[in-house]
Amino acid sequence: MASQILQVFSGLRSAYAMGGTRDKHVVIIGAGPCGLACARELVRNGHDDWLLFERSTTAGGHASSVVDRAGFTWDLGGHVVFSHFGEFDLLLEEVMGPDVAEHERSSYVRHRDRWVPYPFQNNLRYLPPADAYECLLGLVEAAGVDGAHDFGSWMEGTFGAGITKHFMRPYNTKVWAVPPERMSATWIADRVSVVDYRRALRSLVLAEDDVGWGPNNMFRFPISGGTGEIYRRLAATLADKVRYEHELVQVDASRRTVRFANGRDHEYDALVSTMPIDRLVAAIEGCPQDVREAARSLEHSGVRMIGVGYERPLADSRSWLYFPEASVPFYRVTNFAKYAAANVPDADTTRYRSYLTETSYSDDRPLRDASLADRVMEGLVEVELVDTEAPVTSVHEVDIAYAYPIPTLGRDSSLATIQPWLQQHSIYSRGRFGSWQYEIGNMDHAVKMGIDVARLLLEGKPEELWSA
Numbered sequence: 001m002a003s004q005i006l007q008v009f010s011g012l013r014s015a016y017a018m019g020g021t022r023d024k025h026v027v028i029i030g031a032g033p034c035g036l037a038c039a040r041e042l043v044r045n046g047h048d049d050w051l052l053f054e055r056s057t058t059a060g061g062h063a064s065s066v067v068d069r070a071g072f073t074w075d076l077g078g079h080v081v082f083s084h085f086g087e088f089d090l091l092l093e094e095v096m097g098p099d100v101a102e103h104e105r106s107s108y109v110r111h112r113d114r115w116v117p118y119p120f121q122n123n124l125r126y127l128p129p130a131d132a133y134e135c136l137l138g139l140v141e142a143a144g145v146d147g148a149h150d151f152g153s154w155m156e157g158t159f160g161a162g163i164t165k166h167f168m169r170p171y172n173t174k175v176w177a178v179p180p181e182r183m184s185a186t187w188i189a190d191r192v193s194v195v196d197y198r199r200a201l202r203s204l205v206l207a208e209d210d211v212g213w214g215p216n217n218m219f220r221f222p223i224s225g226g227t228g229e230i231y232r233r234l235a236a237t238l239a240d241k242v243r244y245e246h247e248l249v250q251v252d253a254s255r256r257t258v259r260f261a262n263g264r265d266h267e268y269d270a271l272v273s274t275m276p277i278d279r280l281v282a283a284i285e286g287c288p289q290d291v292r293e294a295a296r297s298l299e300h301s302g303v304r305m306i307g308v309g310y311e312r313p314l315a316d317s318r319s320w321l322y323f324p325e326a327s328v329p330f331y332r333v334t335n336f337a338k339y340a341a342a343n344v345p346d347a348d349t350t351r352y353r354s355y356l357t358e359t360s361y362s363d364d365r366p367l368r369d370a371s372l373a374d375r376v377m378e379g380l381v382e383v384e385l386v387d388t389e390a391p392v393t394s395v396h397e398v399d400i401a402y403a404y405p406i407p408t409l410g411r412d413s414s415l416a417t418i419q420p421w422l423q424q425h426s427i428y429s430r431g432r433f434g435s436w437q438y439e440i441g442n443m444d445h446a447v448k449m450g451i452d453v454a455r456l457l458l459e460g461k462p463e464e465l466w467s468a
């Protein structure tokens with residue numbers, strides 16, 4: 001009730017503040033977290049003149065979930081809910097109420113035949129002594145990162161040779177599917193735990209675990225329906241103003257019209273796009289050559305998500321596990337039944353468990369492996385997550401073609417060519433692949449970008465998260 005009163009009040013307040021912008025027709029492309037949050041913010045501010053178009057038949061985008069035929073729920077890659085923004089917390093509270101559970105992260109890195117608590121670099125005491133010594137020596141000798149522009153030099157300069165060799169390089173090469181030297185070092189901030197030798201030495205000598213690092217050491221997860229439940233419920237509040245099966249295929253930026261694959265056209269005053277920015281630019285007629293080339297230079301990776309459901313009781317209390325080594329194809333496995341019992345059939349974790357695995361690929365490192373699912377299942381046995389006899393109840397596979405927007409060395413200058421041109425034409429490209437900025441590529445960031453762009457359009461308020 002309190003939130004409804006707040007909505008009416010904030011609607012009246014901004015109707016007053018908006019003045020001439022109330023008659024803007026806003027078209028939003030994409031019903032993922034960013035597009036939905038943008039629509040919700042327009043509604044909250046009393047602006048009704050908008051429509052959202054989504055190419056698929058459901059909401060959620062990369063943050064959607066499905067239930068397979070055997071009754072297992074799967075996300076598109078292991079998602080956990082954590083937040084840097086009060087607006088995201090509020091949205092979650094209003095949409096989900098009590099239907100989310102809080103979890104403490106329990107995460108490990110597989111190294112040789114053992115499990116090292118995450119972050120690896122903070123917990124060297126779990127390594128075989130020779131590896132621990134090599135990692136610690138590297139930390140002491142690390143040259144620092146002055147002048148390190150690429151991620152490869154950054155990791156060598158920050159962690160030294162040992163940690164780089166045993167974890168940072170193999171793991172990151174596996175996740176990003178491009179060499180770290182092709183990536184910039186500008187995105188790292190709260191994405192990589194930086195440890196100095198004193199802290200590592202303390203953990204090693206005093207036998208202390210150091211596992212609390214990072215923004216996701218506590219996380220939330222819907223009690224049923226997977227991560228996608230948040231966005232299913234959010235989309236339902238926006239009712240028929242969300243139009244599914246409308247895939248944008250063409251934009252006429254001078255006439256301000258969009259065309260969809262189903263042949264329909266639609267006019268806009270402002271276009272908020274959350275589809276991948278390279279595809280958006282490719283769809284714009286008469287776009288200058290330098291903008292086109294800049295968009296073509298952006299690189300992304302893909303992920304093959306393979307979920308495996310077993311008829312075996314849930315016996316593992318860990319959240320997710322990292323795999324830097326080449327012996328198994330996946331870089332990460334999520335113990336998905338642990339997030340919510342409802343992720344397995346009949347919510348019966350005394351009978352079922354499920355592992356959600358992610359294997360990445362890129363143009364640099366293609367993955368043409370028809371038998372990937374077999375290799376994944378062999379891998380799950382090899383790393384001792386299941387026994388060889390465990391009956392497989394379900395194998396669910398999704399190819400996520402756009403999974404990670406890669407922060408390559410040339411990314412920022414490409415975006416600096418693309419985004420101002422779009423904005424001059426009232427096109428606002430936001431969200432994980434709309435901004436193409438991995439460092440603000442999580443759900444809370446996407447929601448915040450959607451809210452901010454709505455406020456920009458209605459009130460002229462500068463955006464707080466995204467910047468050109």
Ligand SMILES: Cc1cc2nc3c(=O)[nH]c(=O)nc-3n(C[C@H](O)[C@H](O)[C@H](O)COP(=O)(O)OP(=O)(O)OC[C@H]3O[C@@H](n4cnc5c(N)ncnc54)[C@H](O)[C@@H]3O)c2cc1C
Pocket residue numbers: 029030031032033034035053054055056059060061062063076077078079080081082246247248249274275276303358400402403404430431432433434441442443444446
């Ligand atoms: C493997 C993986 C793991 C992740 N883990 C986490 C995590 O643990 N925590 C977290 O917070 N975030 C995580 N994320 C990120 C999270 O999924 C994104 O932050 C979020 O989904 C981005 O929302 P968005 O709205 O910007 O984009 P999207 O979710 O990509 O939504 C864009 C929408 O646009 C639609 N669309 C695309 N093209 C068109 C078109 N031509 N016409 C019409 N519609 C179109 C798409 O169908 C989609 O619905 C993860 C992502 C991946 C891939």
